[in-house]
Amino acid sequence: MSNAVSLKEVYKDYFKVGTAVNNRCLDRDKDIILKHFNTVTCEYEMKLAGLRRPDLTFDFANADKIYNFANENGIEVRGHNLVWHQGIYTEVLESMTKQQLIELMTEHMRTVGERYKKVVCWDVVNEAISDDWNGFLRDTVWRRKLGDDYYMTVFRLAREIIPDKTLVYNDFNEYEEPKRNNIIKLVKQLKTEGLIDAVGMQCHINILYCTADDIKRSFEEFSKLGLPIHVTEIDIGLPEMNDPAPLSSMTQEQREQQASLYEALFATMREYSSIIDSATVWGVRDSQSWLNNFRFERECTALLFDKDGQPTEAFYRITQF
Ligand code: XIL
Numbered sequence: 001m002s003n004a005v006s007l008k009e010v011y012k013d014y015f016k017v018g019t020a021v022n023n024r025c026l027d028r029d030k031d032i033i034l035k036h037f038n039t040v041t042c043e044y045e046m047k048l049a050g051l052r053r054p055d056l057t058f059d060f061a062n063a064d065k066i067y068n069f070a071n072e073n074g075i076e077v078r079g080h081n082l083v084w085h086q087g088i089y090t091e092v093l094e095s096m097t098k099q100q101l102i103e104l105m106t107e108h109m110r111t112v113g114e115r116y117k118k119v120v121c122w123d124v125v126n127e128a129i130s131d132d133w134n135g136f137l138r139d140t141v142w143r144r145k146l147g148d149d150y151y152m153t154v155f156r157l158a159r160e161i162i163p164d165k166t167l168v169y170n171d172f173n174e175y176e177e178p179k180r181n182n183i184i185k186l187v188k189q190l191k192t193e194g195l196i197d198a199v200g201m202q203c204h205i206n207i208l209y210c211t212a213d214d215i216k217r218s219f220e221e222f223s224k225l226g227l228p229i230h231v232t233e234i235d236i237g238l239p240e241m242n243d244p245a246p247l248s249s250m251t252q253e254q255r256e257q258q259a260s261l262y263e264a265l266f267a268t269m270r271e272y273s274s275i276i277d278s279a280t281v282w283g284v285r286d287s288q289s290w291l292n293n294f295r296f297e298r299e300c301t302a303l304l305f306d307k308d309g310q311p312t313e314a315f316y317r318i319t320q321f
């Protein structure tokens with residue numbers, strides 16, 4: 001492994017530094033994880049469909065592996081997630097009544113709460129806001145079954161069943177104003193009943209759509225909520241998401257822009273560090289990134305370690321300040 005400085009050491013006076021892990025990368029990237037990160041999030045293994053078979057019986061094997069690895073090494077685990085429109089068995093949930101769905105969630109929260117005692121927080125509801133910025137909520141099976149205020153119901157349940165956990169609302173495109181306003185509206189509703197403890201800003205950003213100013217503005221606006229912020233899923237994609245062009249077509253200039261945006265993001269997070277709990281990158285090395293399979297198959301370089309596990313230019317830019 002390279003003799004680069006340790007991320008968690010560099011940031012120890014600012015916030016925790018995390019990565020998304022899965023069972024495949026746990027062995028391969030063990031050294032990188034141990035050296036650089038003090039919090040991890042399961043990329044899939046703690047989602048409903050990661051914890052349960054299609055008949056909804058539990059299979060804890062994959063989540064346990066990550067949870068035990070983290071505990072044995074003194075690494076914190078973020079719980080991701082309880083209610084989402086993906087990572088579920090939609091048809092199975094669709095066939096259930098409102099009451100059955102509430103019972104399922106009650107059992108689910110009780111079970112994960114008891115089994116994963118050292119998980120510090122849960123993304124209770126993930127990505128509830130609509131991609132149609134004129135609307136408010138995304139259409140999901142949870143919403144159809146439990147009603148338009150389903151996120152209130154789910155957070156109330158979580159508060160009751162896992163009272164010792166930090167309860168988080170987590171969403172993406174938070175740096176775009178209309179989406180941000182909707183996220184803030186939802187969080188304020190949760191706050192009226194004291195149901196939320198932190199806001200999760202995913203931070204899947206892209207050099208084509210997000211500037212250093214957008215980043216700064218989003219931290220400023222979220223800081224006004226008076227809640228801690230978890231930056232939960234950082235990556236900076238280079239290509240236009242709807243463009244199947246392979247990464248090799250990316251220019252040196254774009255790579256430079258990416259490194260600068262990483263630098264600006266981490267500088268802004270340091271500026272707001274008094275309210276930032278943690279900054280988690282969505283994957284250890286580039287070959288693990290979900291962006292490699294998002295809409296098109298391609299080779300993405302959006303993370304802090306390249307496909308060979310070597311620190312990228314962005315890594316050096318965020319560790320030298
Ligand atoms: C992605 C994972 O990275 C993939 O491995 C999985 O197949 C699908 O989900 N927003 C989220 C994450 O909240 O859970 C998603 O993770 C990426 C987008």
